[in-house]
Amino acid sequence: xxxxxxxxxxxxxxxxxxxxxxxxxxxLQSGDILEVHTTDSGAxxxxxxxxxxxxxxxxxxxxxxxxxxxxxxxx
Amino acid sequence: xxxxxxxxxxxxxxxxxxxxxxxxxxxxxxxMGKQVTMFFTFWGxxxxxxxxxxxxxxxxxxxxxxxMMPRGPKKLQLSNMNMAGMGPKVxxxxxxxxxxxxxxxxxxxxxxxDIKMVACTMSMDVMGxxxxxxxxxxxxxxxxxxxxxxxxxxxNLFI
Numbered sequence: 558x559x560x561x562x563x564x565x566x567x568x569x570x571x572x573x574x575x576x577x578x579x580x581x582x583x584x585l586q587s588g589d590i591l592e593v594h595t596t597d598s599g600a601x602x603x604x605x606x607x608x609x610x611x612x613x614x615x616x617x618x619x620x621x622x623x624x625x626x627x628x629x630x631x632x
Numbered sequence: 633x634x635x636x637x638x639x640x641x642x643x644x645x646x647x648x649x650x651x652x653x654x655x656x657x658x659x660x661x662x663x664m665g666k667q668v669t670m671f672f673t674f675w676g677x678x679x680x681x682x683x684x685x686x687x688x689x690x691x692x693x694x695x696x697x698x699x700m701m702p703r704g705p706k707k708l709q710l711s712n713m714n715m716a717g718m719g720p721k722v723x724x725x726x727x728x729x730x731x732x733x734x735x736x737x738x739x740x741x742x743x744x745x746d747i748k749m750v751a752c753t754m755s756m757d758v759m760g761x762x763x764x765x766x767x768x769x770x771x772x773x774x775x776x777x778x779x780x781x782x783x784x785x786x787x788n789l790f791i
Contacts, residue, residue, distance in 0.1 A: 570732040572660035576741060579663040610664045 558617060558628050560592035561585055567596045567624060574600045575607045578629075582613065585631050590616065593627045600625055638785035639666045640778070645791060646675030646701070648708035648720050648735065654679075654791045655738035661787075662745035669785075670742075671778045673752035677759065678702045679735075680751060680766045694760025701759070705735040743769060750777065 564581045566574040574595045582591055591613075593604060604627045608615045612632035619626040639661045643654045658668045672680055681704040690698065702708050710719040727734070733741070742749065750771045756762070763772065782788050 568731050570730055572656050572663060573733060575663040576659050576745070579665070579745075607664055 558590065558592075560628065561589035563592045563594070565594050566600075567594055569595065570597055571599050571603065573597075575603055578604065578607060579611070582611065582629075582631055587631050589631050591629050591631065593629070595625050595627075596623050597625075600627075604629075635784060635786040637666055638669075638781070639787040639789075640669045640782045640785045641671065641789040641791060642778070643670055643672045643676035643679060643791055644674055645711065646678035646708060647711035648705075648723065649710050649712070650791050651676075651679045651705065651708060652735055652738070654789075655735065655742055657789065658747050659738060659741050659745060662742070662747050666787075667748075668742075668745075669748040669750060669778075669781050671750045671752060671773075673755045674759070675701070677751060677755060677761055677766070679705060679708065679739075680749070680770060681761070682765060682767055683707075686762065686765045688762045688764060690760050690762075697759050698761075698765075705739060708735070739767075752778075 562581055562585060564577055566577050569577065574593065574597050578591065578593050585591060605615050608629045614630040614632060615627060616630050617628040641654060641658060643651065654670065658670055662668050678701050683704045683706060708720065710723060713719045748771060750773050751766055753772050753774055
């Protein structure tokens with residue numbers, strides 16, 4: 558998938574992954590794809606919840622070892 | 633503004649763990665696009681104190697309070713397992729090991745996210761805390777301001 562921006566939030570604990578995701582998303586245009594990488598286990602539930610509340614579409618979600626990856630289309 | 637887009641919070645306690653919880657929720661809510669207002673009252677005001685002592689004209693009891701209350705985020709105690717100051721040290725180490733931001737970092741983050749922090753002027757008067765003792769960028773107000781804001785929010789927390 559073609560990401561407009563990749564956010565490396567690996568190693569950051571709650572609530573920083575969503576805080577950083579918000580900051581990055583604010584810089585993007587509607588329809589752009591933000592890719593987020595995180596190692597926070599709570600993020601598996603938190604990132605989708607954050608996307609839903611913010612009106613962004615969670616397009617894809619993946620796990621590579623310890624790293625959770627999310628692709629979200631800005632709403 | 634839609635009620636769903638606002639959150640208000642009363643930070644009453646001045647414990648490290650409760651302050652952490654307050655700022656985690658506040659910054660998380662701001663990240664979710666909510667407009668957040670935090671009201672600091674009574675012991676919660678100690679979270680906003682500057683690290684360095686400030687010379688201000690005070691009455692005897694006010695001076696006592698100033699000395700006995702924790703001066704700023706670095707000096708806060710735990711609400712449980714404080715163990716004469718050992719608890720916070722252990723907690724900070726464990727937080728660091730888990731990459732959790734420090735309380736100072738979270739307060740800075742709250743400012744960056746435009747979270748409104750309001751100090752309760754009545755409790756400042758009671759406890760003898762002066763504006764110059766508290767961090768910059770605060771607003772000062774009373775119960776009516778809080779209630780007016782709470783009325784427009786769908787989430788209100790008391791911590």
